[in-house]
Amino acid sequence: MRTYLVTGGAGFIGSNYIHYMFRKYDTDIRIINVDALTYAGNLENLKDIEDRENYTFIKADICDKDAIAGIFAENDIDRVVHFAAESHVDRSIKDPEVFVRTNVLGTAVMLNCAKAAWELPDGSFRADKKFLHVSTDEVYGSLEEDGGYFYETTPYAPRSPYSASKAGSDMLVKAYMDTYKFPANITNCSNNYGPYQFPEKLIPLIINNALQGKKLPVYGDGRNVRDWLYVEDHAKAIDMVQEKGRLFETYNVGGHNEKQNIEIIHIILDTLREMLPDSDPRKALVNEDLITYVEDRKGHDRRYAIAPDKIRAEIGWEPETMFKEGIRRTIQWFFEHEDWMRNVTSGDYQKYYEDMYRNR
Numbered sequence: 001m002r003t004y005l006v007t008g009g010a011g012f013i014g015s016n017y018i019h020y021m022f023r024k025y026d027t028d029i030r031i032i033n034v035d036a037l038t039y040a041g042n043l044e045n046l047k048d049i050e051d052r053e054n055y056t057f058i059k060a061d062i063c064d065k066d067a068i069a070g071i072f073a074e075n076d077i078d079r080v081v082h083f084a085a086e087s088h089v090d091r092s093i094k095d096p097e098v099f100v101r102t103n104v105l106g107t108a109v110m111l112n113c114a115k116a117a118w119e120l121p122d123g124s125f126r127a128d129k130k131f132l133h134v135s136t137d138e139v140y141g142s143l144e145e146d147g148g149y150f151y152e153t154t155p156y157a158p159r160s161p162y163s164a165s166k167a168g169s170d171m172l173v174k175a176y177m178d179t180y181k182f183p184a185n186i187t188n189c190s191n192n193y194g195p196y197q198f199p200e201k202l203i204p205l206i207i208n209n210a211l212q213g214k215k216l217p218v219y220g221d222g223r224n225v226r227d228w229l230y231v232e233d234h235a236k237a238i239d240m241v242q243e244k245g246r247l248f249e250t251y252n253v254g255g256h257n258e259k260q261n262i263e264i265i266h267i268i269l270d271t272l273r274e275m276l277p278d279s280d281p282r283k284a285l286v287n288e289d290l291i292t293y294v295e296d297r298k299g300h301d302r303r304y305a306i307a308p309d310k311i312r313a314e315i316g317w318e319p320e321t322m323f324k325e326g327i328r329r330t331i332q333w334f335f336e337h338e339d340w341m342r343n344v345t346s347g348d349y350q351k352y353y354e355d356m357y358r359n360r
């Protein structure tokens, strides 16, 4: 039975990935989830699988090398899937240091511990061990409105502290592959959306605010473009890259689903109105008048867009969930998990929201 070490599995994409893997492989795999449970990590995301015999949660910081080395010493890890990171651009603009610590140092610790556990005396690596580093398309920088796509060969040009720290982590993985022939892959994915996404990111924030009749903050002119991918399609891509990808390769993962932020907001409002029954008092609150243009994000990247040609040709991966369907599923999930939203938006979130949006 293969053992996966997943880092950051209590966050948005990590928890969706763990659900996906248990749905697909059930009892044929074992998953150890290591997460420090920062503001973004939430064990409620994993409630329905936490009692599985083939699942273990360990609360640890990926920068803590003794803790991570201990996990490798006590378990014969076959696969690492490394999600753990600070992931929100706005927070990185306010407080870059923790991004460097977690994303760069934390990745160095993960690489070093995996290398130590997997390396043979002659410098080669034990058979069938693999490390997958989950990264972002933001490392490639910002595209012009009509300026083509990001490819795996596009030079890195990160522009925010978040993307710079992710670029640093990617470079470390590349250095391990080049220097030691360390068995790894990197995936650079576009913006994800779906269940369990923390409402500091655009889509869950707009859904949550609209349902409460709160202002919908649009940065700048609202015409920045992101390429949105349903999170389950990302989980599937990660699994397929580990199963079928060529070692040492990078694969871009994206949806060919570019939308301006303002379009996204209109789609969410229309979908909420379609889905809410007339008897629901929240329906009257969902309104275009809530849209509020606010001060732009500093250094706001204009456009991200992935051409997923390589992953399609080599691995046969394609996005399956069309945006219309994905956004309905996401909204339905939020309807069915009101307690989840209430819990994550109580306490610290209120302070975060105040600080981030007060002067905008």
Ligand code: NAD
Pocket: 007, 008, 009, 010, 011, 012, 013, 014, 034, 035, 036, 037, 038, 039, 040, 041, 042, 060, 061, 062, 063, 082, 083, 084, 085, 086, 087, 088, 102, 106, 134, 135, 136, 137, 166, 188, 189, 190, 191, 192, 193, 198
């Ligand atoms: P998230 O912020 O929702 O989750 C991050 C998780 O990492 C949380 O559970 C948190 O507790 C954990 N974590 C943070 N610091 C840690 C530390 N020092 N030690 C251990 N655990 C720690 O992030 P996400 O949106 O799920 O993103 C996951 C990964 O995917 C990140 O590496 C991110 O860069 C990448 N990614 C995200 C997107 C996106 O649209 N969200 C797109 C492409 C790539």
Ligand code: TYD
Pocket: 088, 089, 090, 191, 200, 201, 202, 203, 205, 217, 218, 219, 224, 225, 226, 261, 297
């Ligand atoms: P976000 O979800 O933070 O993802 P990223 O910055 O990693 O792409 O933001 C998506 C887009 O939405 C980005 O162009 C910034 C914009 N945005 C707003 O206009 N208002 C908001 O309140 C937020 C959170 C984001």
